[in-house]
Amino acid sequence: MNDFTCIEVYQPRPRIGAIKLDRPEVLNALSLQTMVELVRAFEAFDADPEIRCIVLHGNSKAFAAGADITEMSDATTVNMIERDQFARWDRIRQTKTPVIAAVSGFALGGGCELAMHCDMIVASDTAQFGQPEINIGVMPGAGGTQRLTRAVGKALAMEIVLTGRMISARQALAAGLVNRVVPAEVYLDEAFALAEDVASKAPLAARLAKESVLKAFSTTLEGGLEFERKNFYLLFATEDQKEGMAAFVEKRKPEWKGK
Numbered sequence: 001m002n003d004f005t006c007i008e009v010y011q012p013r014p015r016i017g018a019i020k021l022d023r024p025e026v027l028n029a030l031s032l033q034t035m036v037e038l039v040r041a042f043e044a045f046d047a048d049p050e051i052r053c054i055v056l057h058g059n060s061k062a063f064a065a066g067a068d069i070t071e072m073s074d075a076t077t078v079n080m081i082e083r084d085q086f087a088r089w090d091r092i093r094q095t096k097t098p099v100i101a102a103v104s105g106f107a108l109g110g111g112c113e114l115a116m117h118c119d120m121i122v123a124s125d126t127a128q129f130g131q132p133e134i135n136i137g138v139m140p141g142a143g144g145t146q147r148l149t150r151a152v153g154k155a156l157a158m159e160i161v162l163t164g165r166m167i168s169a170r171q172a173l174a175a176g177l178v179n180r181v182v183p184a185e186v187y188l189d190e191a192f193a194l195a196e197d198v199a200s201k202a203p204l205a206a207r208l209a210k211e212s213v214l215k216a217f218s219t220t221l222e223g224g225l226e227f228e229r230k231n232f233y234l235l236f237a238t239e240d241q242k243e244g245m246a247a248f249v250e251k252r253k254p255e256w257k258g259k
């Protein structure tokens, strides 16, 4: 996992996998190569039972300022279809391990959409979110019109998408787009601390709980309740359910096996 050129992959703390977008000269614009590497990193962490939570971040100036415009500017519809870039985004979306985006600076276009692919967002007070595609003659393509609308509601989503204006971290918090806003100096530590909290829980329960919450976005209430119930029952086949409940009864800390 050490031959990446657009990202850096590391383990900041036990059980936490971190991915740093690392193209600072272009504000971490998401090139095709970046997306290839992101998929590899996410899939490797997802396949590693030691990794219980993933944190995705950029640098203090930019999480990511969108897809790499220089790679798209001359593309035709046929080129875009042939590149099939969204297949990679779909693979990131399928990550089963909980994922936290730690956002400082710009999270624009594909950058905002990538943050919204994550399960939670910790923002620095300098973060700015936006879907400025309208300013370059297109529109969001990696889920922005759908995930942003579900997160912040129709009125604000329309304004962000139709004007291309950015919103501040505080506005994003008030609108429900992010989990918390913290000083820029500590945003990464705060994200790692949240990741540690998630990583300390029973991993199979965490995976199925994530899957069930996400189901709420793609099904009816009836279908979602059914899905949730099946996952709940499924967890009674795990050793961790026995351990978790025994530990509660015996007034001790549970020891999770991920089995």
Ligand code: CO8
Pocket: 025, 026, 027, 029, 030, 065, 066, 067, 068, 069, 070, 085, 086, 106, 108, 109, 110, 111, 132, 133, 136, 139, 140, 141, 142
């Ligand atoms: N792509 C390529 N290069 C970029 C991008 C980008 N998205 N954003 C910034 N850069 C480059 C700049 O060209 C500049 O390079 P250079 O130093 O060689 O001139 C460098 O990064 C620094 O940028 P600025 O000098 O512009 O920095 P400022 O602080 O003045 O401005 C902004 C920061 C406001 C963020 C500005 O850079 C900007 O507007 N960037 C573009 C934002 C944007 O439009 N994003 C949406 C892109 S389209 C998209 O994301 C569609 C996603 C669809 C899914 C993807 C699958 C195809």
